[in-house]
Amino acid sequence: MPGRLKKAPELYTLASHTSFVDGLVRGIRCRFGDDPLTLSDVLILLPNRRAVRSLRDAFLRASGGKSLILPRIEPIGDVDEDDLFLSGNLMQGTWERELAPPIPPFMRQMLLMDIINRWSHKSEGSVPEIAQCAILARALGQFLDHVQTERLTFKDLENLVPSEYANHWQKTLDFLRILTEHWPDILAPTGFSDAAIRRNILLDGLREQWLENPPSHPIIVAGSTGSIPATADLLGVVSCLPQGMVVLPGLDLFMDDISWDAIDDTHPQATMKHLLSVIRADRDVVKNWLDDDIPDHRRARNDLLREVMRPAETTDQWRFLDLDLTAATKGFSRIETPGPREEAGIIALMLREALETDGKTAALVTPDRQLARRVAGEMKRWDILIDDSAGTPLFNTSAGVFLRLTAQMIGEGAAPVPLLSVLKHPLCTGGQEVGYFRKMTRLLEEYILRGPRPGAGCTGISTAIEMALTKRKNSKNSLKNPASNISAITNLQNLKDWWQTTSDLIMPFEQTMAQKDASFEALLIGHIDMAERLCASHDKSGAERLWQGDAGEEAAKFIEDLHQAALYLPRLKSENYPALLDVFMGGITVRPKYGQHPRLNIWGPLEARLQHADLVILAGLNEGAWPPEPPADPWMSRPMRKDFGLPSLEQKIGLSAHDFLQAASAPQVVLTRSEKMDGTPTVKSRWLSRLDAVAPDISLQASPSWLAWYRMLDLPLEKKDILPPRPTPPVTSRPRKLSVTGIQKWMQDPYSIYARYILKFKVLDPLDADPGAADKGTIIHDVLDDFMGKYSDHLPDDAKAALIDIGRQKFENYMDRPAVRAFWWPRFVHVAEWFVEQEKKRRPYHKTTATEIEGHMAFDLPGGEFILTAKADRIDQLADGSYSIIDYKTGRSPTERKIYAGYAPQLPLEGLMAEGGNFDGLKAGPVSDLSYWQLKGGEDVAEITSFNLSARNKMDVTEVIKASFDGLTRLVTSFDLEDTPYLNNPRPDNLGYGEYDHLARAREWQGKES
CATH class of the missing domain: 3.40.50.300 (P-loop containing nucleotide triphosphate hydrolases)
Known part of the structure; x- marks a missing residue:
């Protein structure tokens, strides 16, 4: 027989210094004993699933690990839970009304996105991108939940006077009126209900059921602060049931009445104060759940924390505190x-x-x-x-990161950084053996993706590979280093075949994304199909690898939920898909199921x-x-x-x-x-x-x-100041062949020669690099080489137009870069004008005999033969038969001081080779002029620096060349001694650009040399 309701609510609290779940178990055992049959009749309602697990563990601790029959423990939900949850088990047998299931979150978000998007198009102002619509829709869904949770009606919007608010809030208010008017009609055809309204109905139904037929078994609601109105009403009923009890978490029974009355929403007791007002109970009726004595220091801690949280209106009482x-x-x-x-x-x-x-x-x-x-x-x-x-x-887990990266990769046209981020991801193996896939990815990075960006998409990568392969096959260096060239050609051919296989996995989704707009469902299906194909290994399917583990399972559920709701989202711009996926994924959290530390x-x-x-x-x-x-x-x-x-x-x-x-x-x-x-x-x-x-x-x-x-x-046991490196490799390992620019680098920074030619460390270009000074120099050198090769004997009628036309062809692949179009090209046009005028002046007295001409020269030195190589930008022959050697500089030219000090031996050494007839196809002859043509392109378009007879040093070109030869032989002979170290930038007055300074750890020892 159901019992009568109590006249006064039965309310308890567990003090904050007590472990709530352990204290709750102790109180239950004190009231109901250890009889398993009695305990099994008790129903305990807790705020959330986590609390349910904690209480079960507390019962296990209290029993000393012995088996026991637990009470029924169910979660009831609370206001700050992300999911509006109510246990279905709680309602079985007590609430028979059939309710529509709650609307899936993504379905509601997409329906609201469509409403926001259509309203934005009708109203004045900018239309948000679809990703922004998704963010607004999520906030709008939370707003709907709050309104429905608080049991407010949207008809109350009519009571808000628009004129009292700012203009943009007036527009928002208009939108909310439209939304609330049409939302029920939008929701009805889906067969779903609002989750918050559904929960209110269930809680109200349970409350009415218990009011009409009070249960005879004990019911305890514990840990809830009643911050949801429907929950607060249920707590009020439970507290009056014949065997109903409500246990509040940390209600302060010792706060003075003035402070209690002054509590505002920011106070820790605010929600429980509101709950007591709903239940219509004074704080005085609340009892302690346990009668344990409180240790003095714990009581003193409670007093201190109470004062810390004292309402602002009564903080004047701090002056009279007497705390221990x-x-x-x-x-x-x-x-x-x-x-x-x-x-x-x-x-x-x-x-x-x-x-x-x-x-x-x-x-x-x-x-x-x-x-x-x-x-x-x-x-x-x-x-x-x-x-x-x-x-x-989820977006920080392995599966989530891979899904985001693959979407971004296609969205950015397979640009180097996002492409490599995908290919180097641990999940990505493209259906191949892992080691081989990683090897080919490294080759793709080395040969194609470092340096300026290749063309967009998989086709752009394929074209870049084909161009690199053709360039290698036609390279002039193939005869000089055939083994290296053959190896590169083999690598590129293998890379071409591998990329064809890999791009076949990517291109279907790339083609879908290439459409101006597409359905979200098509984009999602294409994306997941590509992701699974890329995740496949030689012995496992992509689905097995991508969706494994807690994160993989959550990611799979996320994709399934998205797919089920996808039909409710209209077509979108394909380019917006990656950003939209990020927004959808942003609200998903992966919680560990197992593996937590026991202590x-x-x-x-x-x-x-x-x-x-x-x-x-x-x-x-x-x-x-x-x-x-x-x-x-x-x-x-x-x-x-x-x-x-x-x-x-x-x-x-x-x-x-x-x-x-x-x-x-x-x-x-x-x-x-x-x-x-x-x-x-x-x-x-x-x-x-x-x-x-x-x-x-x-x-x-x-x-x-x-x-x-x-x-x-992390402190080392012993700290030592690092000294500059002094590597002394065996003489047999030291280079016996260098270019004239290598000789100059050797003089500036011997360590760079050690790193490059002995350790074989090659400096890599940056990924997706903007064209730099070196690229600019290469382009202009190629332009002038083509022009001089085509018009070595005569200048065309419109030489300037011809030169600019060649330049346009060479610059074509770089014009998509803003800096090239805005700065490099206009400066080149100025250089072209100057260059043509200069040629008109030189042609009567100079004949260009060679451009980009290569040569080599062997020296018999005490340590063995040493070979010097060079590629001269341009060699002209003067009327007297002597040579003028010209070096084009798009950067700074060496100063006269460096030339005569021997720090810039490039041109003098090229002169040495010309005098000896060591350039291919060039007869031996005297050199009378060494010139740097600095091609600036600015207001000071260009500057020619020539070195022949110096009035200051009385040293002509021949003497400069001889001095450079002497310097070269001394340099090589010195390093033919095994004790000579390869120092890092040993001459402060002749510092070079230190590409290997980080390997020499220069920043650690600079300024500390003894």
């Missing part, structure tokens, strides 16, 4: 670190130390997920794996509720992080929310304060924060500021040794 601060701060400390790296390191040390005590548990509680990841990373130095129970965003935990504030640990570290206590800034509402301003009847945004701060207060009441607590974040000073949390105000004369600083200990972890 010594007792209050027992097991309560605080650490402020220079930055987040040190904060994470110290926390990791504390967690590691906790393991030294048998059975001791420890937990990090922080809303800062980046800090949580840092701590988890620091713990790996001791081979301790610890999961963040708050979860990892260590990382919790978010939500996960920490109702949990317990011996040591609790509250971290990230900076304003804006904990408590978080109230989220902005794009659909209603604060005054509009108040007028409409929605809770204030500050309610979240009150809930966050309650989380902090509960966690800070643990037996041992450490508060931590970083003084700077990304180099910017931070503001400490308001609760720390209040703690300083309440107890300014006490120091909560933990031992300063923590920071010192952390820094010592």
Whole structure:
């Protein structure tokens, strides 16, 4: 027989210093004993699934590991849960009304996106991109949930007077009226219901059922603050059931009445105060769930924290405080670190130390997920794996990253960086053996993707490979180094075949994305098909590899949910697909199912509720992080929310304060924060500021040794100042062949010769590099070489137009780069004008005999034969039969001082080779002129620097050439001695561009040489 309702509610509280789930179990056992049959009749309702798991663990601890029959434990949901959840098991047999299932989140988001998009096109102003529509739709869905959760009706929008608000809020209000008018008609054909309304109906139905037929078995609602109105009403009914009880988490029974009346939404007791008003119960009727004696230091801690949270209106009472601060701060400390790296390191040390005590548990509680990841990373130095129970965003998991990268790769036309990001991802093997796939990816990077960007898409990559292969086959260097050239041709041929196979996996989706617009479903299917094909290995399917593990399962569910809702999204611009996928993925979190450490935990504030640990570290206590800034509402301003009847945004701060207060009441607590974040000073949390105000004369600083200990972890046992490198390889390993530019580099920076020719380290071009100074020089050299080769005997009628036309052909592949079009090309046109005028003046007295001419010269030296090679830009023959050697410079020309000091031997050594007839097809002859033509292209278009007879040094070209020869022989002879080291930039007055300075670790030893 159902019993009668009690006249007064039966309300309890568990003090914040007590482990909630353990205290709840103790109270249940005190009231119902250990009889399994009695316990099995008890129904316990908790806020969420995590609390259910924690309570089950608490029963197991209390039983000493013995088997037992548990009570029925069900989650009921709370306001800050992302999912509007109510256990279906709870309703079976008690609520028979058939309700439409809740609308899937993505389906609702897409329906709302369509509404926002159509309204934007009709209204004045800019139309947001579809990704922005998705963000607005998510916020709009949350707004609908809040309105429906608070049991407000959208008809109340009529009570808001538009003229009282800013113009843009008036437009938003108009949109909300349209939405609420049409939303029921949009939702009805789908066969789904609003999740918040459905939950309200279920909770109200359960409440009515229990009112009409009060259950005879015990019902306990524990841990809920009643922040959902329907939940608060249910708590009121349960508290009056014959065997109903409500246990509140940390209700403050000792706060003075004046402060209680002054509580605002930011106070930790605000939601429970509101709950008591809904139940129509005074605080006096609430009893302690347990009658345990509170240790003095725990009572003192409670008193201190109560004062820290005192409402602003009564903070004048701080002047009259009489707190036992010594007792209050027992097991309560605080650490402020220079930055987040040190904060994470110290926390990791504390967690590691906790393991030294048998059975001791420890937990990090922080809303800062980046800090949580840092701590988890620091713990790996001791081979301790610890999961963040708050979860990892799907877009940061391996599967999520791969899906995002593959979409971005196609969206950016297979540009080098996103393409390599996909090909080098651990999941990507393209149906091939892993080692071979990685090898071919490296070849693609080396031969094609480093340097200027190839053409767009898979076709652009194929064209670039074909061009590189053709260039290698036609290379003039093939005869000089046939083995190297054959190897390169073989690599490129293999690369061509491999890329054909790999691009076949990519091109179907690339073709779909090439359409101006497409359905979201087609884009999603094409994307996943490509991703699975790329993930396949030689022995596993792509689906097996992509969707494996917790993250893979969550990613698969995410894609399935998206696919089911895709029909509700209209066609979109294909180029917007990657950004839209990022937005959809942004709301998904992967939580670990297994593998959590038995004694260590990382919790978010939500996960920490109702949990317990011996040591609790509250971290990230900076304003804006904990408590978080109230989220902005794009659909209603604060005054509009108040007028409409929605809770204030500050309610979240009150809930966050309650989380902090509960966690800070643990037996041992450490508060931590970083003084700077990304180099910017931070503001400490308001609760720390209040703690300083309440107890300014006490120091909560933990031992300063923590920071010192952390820094010592990575300190070397012995610190030595590094000295400049002095490599002395065997003489047999030293180069016996260098170009004239190599000789100049040898004189400037011998270490670069060691790295390049002995260690065989080749400098790689940057990925997707913008054309640089070297590219500019190569282009202009090629233009002038073609022009002089075509018109060596005569100039055309319009020489300037002919030269510019050749330049246009050479610049064509670079014109898509803004800097080339805006700066390089106009400067080249100026150079072309100057060059043609210069040629007209020179032609009567000079005859160009060769351009880009190669040569080599052998020297018999004590250490053996040494070969000097060169490629001269241009050699003219004067009327007297002597040669003028010209070097085009698009950068700076060497100064006269460097020439005569022997630091710029390029032209003199080329002169030496010309005199000896060592250039291909050029007869031996005297050299009378060495000239640098600096082609600037600016206001000072060009400058010619010629060296023949110097009035200052009385040294003519012949003497300069001889001096350079002497310098060369001394240089080679010196390095033929095994004791001669290859130093890094040994001459401060002749420094070169140090491409290998990082290998020489120059920054570590510069300025420290003895």
